[in-house]
Amino acid sequence: MLSADGEVVSWNAGAERFKGYSPDEIIGKHFSTFYTAADKAKGVPYRALYLARTAGKFEDEGWRVRKDGSLFWASVVIDPIFGADDELLGYTKITRDITEKRRTAEALHASEERFRLLVQSVTDYAIYMLSPGGLITNWNEGARRIKRLDFDEVEGSHFSRFYTDEDKLKGIPEQALRTAERDGRYETEGWRVRGDGTRFWAHVVIDPVFDSAKQLIGFAKITRDITERREAALTLERTREALQQSQKLEAIGKLTGGIAHDFNNLLSVICSGIDLMRAMPADLAQHRKVIDSMERAAQRGAALTGQLLAFAREQPLTLEVLDINHVIASFEAVLRRAIPNSAGFTIKKAHVGRVQTDVSQFESALLNLVINARDAIGEDGSITLETRQAILEENEVERLPAGMYAVIAVSDNGAGMAPEVAARALEPFFTTKAVGKGTGLGLSQVYGLMQQSGGHLGIESAPGQGTCVSLYFPTQVAQHASESEAPSLEKALVVDDQPDVLDMTVAIFQSLGYEAIAANSGAEAMHLLQQHPDIHVLFTDVVMPDMNGVVLAQAARELMPEMRILLTSGYMGGPLREQFGDALAQFELITKPYRLADVAKRLRTVTT
Known part of the structure; x- marks a missing residue:
């Protein structure tokens, strides 16, 4: 107790x-005895x-002084x-010592302040609080x-403002809060x-x-x-899928190359035999119709293996520097005959420069693309063949290097393809056509041509939106090759x-x-060369069991330059x-099955 003057009385x-x-x-004594000097000075x-x-x-809180x-x-x-x-x-005066309580409060405040500063300093994460209603x-x-x-x-405002309209319509923001309250946490990814x-x-x-009473007071978000991380992951996945597709095509290519090798040996015998029989006197070729049938069958077989080898990238090309627009103009009549009169066919040509490829293989590829487009549109659709020039950045189109490219695109307004069908379009023997209507080698042949020409084949298609197949050829500077004079009659060693x-x-x-002198092995051939x-x-x-043709050719060149x-x-x-x-590249190469005329032509151009 204090007196009216403030003196302690109890x-x-x-x-x-x-x-x-x-x-x-x-x-x-006066109760001011318990106050600090500063408080006394302030009254x-x-x-x-x-x-x-x-x-x-x-009522007040403040520092007081003990004895x-x-x-x-x-x-x-x-x-x-x-x-x-x-x-x-x-x-009456009641005083309580609440020093510990104050220290606890100050520690909590300091902790909260440090946490607040920590949260505020984070810039990579959006951290904010929501009321129970969001x-x-x-x-x-x-x-x-x-x-x-x-x-401010x-x-x-409600946190749903950051959700897309589609997610708002689905009620996803409200669902997120309900899930967090029910399960103790909500975690997701999205736009x-x-x-x-x-x-x-x-x-x-x-x-x-x-x-403390287990009542919901809000949410931490x-x-x-x-x-960027998602884009990197998607890019990695696309690269992985492209690698898998490339490996799959490479494996199939090796298989088809092996089949074609054996098949070509058989065709070579048939084709050459037909040429020789045609050269015989008429009375020895009484079964000419049979010979003609054999020839047609052999040619179809050769075309089939040519397609297989083109897909496998093993069909050697006769590379020429060509004006693509000129080739298309020369081939336009053939392309138009492949399309029904009721269908539309438009050709748009722009300056694209010159490219290096095999003209016959390119014409075959172009015809394949137009026929595929024709089959997709039916009788009354439309097809567009367009050439244009493109300047590409590094890897802008698949893994093509940066540079100037000639683009030949064949597009149609047909049914289009689902993604899973388009993904398999380059596989050999895969076709969407009815049984007996296609071999499934058309696009794979075009793919092989583009790989050998240093280019790329791209497919854009969607159900109901048609298909566009684009061929990317690197532009080239024309090169002119010279031919040797035809050889005189000579002695030849055949192995x-x-x-x-x-x-x-x-x-x-x-x-x-x-x-002609014959040898059935490399060793026998070396013996004959010395004789x-x-x-x-x-x-x-080339491929022989004891001494392969490349080793034989190197030894023969050393013996007879x-x-x-x-x-x-x-x-x-x-x-x-x-x-x-590189050893193979030192010599000229002709593919089986070869015809008599093919051998004659290559013998005229082959050099030492």
Whole structure:
């Protein structure tokens, strides 16, 4: 108790315990004894009594001083005591030592402040709080950066403002809050909308916040912009799929190359035999119709293996520098005959420069594309053949290097293809046509041509939106090759490990006027070369069991530097290049099945 002047008139055990004074030491002294010097200088004790007397009560917290001079944080309540006629008799004063409570509060405040500063300093994550109803109640710097909105622009608005219209219609924002409250967490990825209307791919986590009574008081929401990571993942997946497709096509290519090798040996015998029989006197060729049928069958077989080898990238091309627009103009009549009169066919040509490819293979590829388009449109659709020039950046189209390209595109307004069908379009033997209407080798042949020409084949198609197949050829500078003069009649050494093929080839050379010597192995051929120094032409198969044709050709050239050498095989390209490398490139190569005229032409152009 205090007197009306503020002197201590009573003192309990609690006061003695935490202030340190015994009753006889403090009773009669002014209660300002417990205040700090600073508070005394400010008149705080007297102001406390004044407020208690005039307001009827005074409450405060502040530092107080014990007898030993130490400080404690006190909660103080002072009530005035009035007697009759409102005479002030004194005051009751209650003091509590709440130092620990204050320290705990300060520590909590400091922790909260550090957490607030931490959250505010994060810029890679949007961290903000929501009310139980989903209204935004605070906002960190990361949210401002990612969402591109200041806090005063979003405060009190519903967080669904950042969802796409499609997600809002599906009720996804509300579902997210319900899931978080029910399961204790909600996590997802999806498109979100920034303040400027642009979209980004977000990783989102929502956690519910409960009070001590387990009542929901809001949600903590963390959003991260992972658009770049998603694009990188998609790019990696596309690259992986392209690699798998390339490996699959390579494997099929090796298989088809092997089949074609064996088939070409058989066709070579048939084709050469037909040529020789035609050269015989008429009375020995009484079954000409049969011969004609054999020839047509052999030609179809040769065309089929040509398609297989083109897909396998093993069919050697006769590369020429061509004006593509000129080739198309010369071939236009054939293309138009392949299309019904009721269908539309438009050709648009722009300057594209010159490209290096095989003219006959290119014409065949073009016809394949037009026929595929014709089959897709039916009787009354339309087809467009367009040429244009394109300047590509590195890897802009698949893995093509940067540079200038001539683009030949064949498009139609037909039924189009589903993604899974378009993905298989280049596979050999895969076709969407009815049984008996196609071999499934058309596009794969075009693909092989483009690979060998250093270009690319692209397909754009969707159900109901037609199909566009684009061929990308790197533009070239024209090159002119010179031909050697035709050789005089000479002695030729013919080498093949297949007896039927060897006999037929010897007959071909004899019909061309050569003195042909036969050898069925590399070792035998070397023996004959040493016995016949007047041999001027070596015609040898590449793949033989003892000594292969490349080794034989190298040894023959060393023995006779002026010898003309021509290699042949029904199995060429990739596997042979992998096995023989640059050594194979030193010699001319002719593919099986070869015709008499083919051999004659190559013998005229082959050089030593």
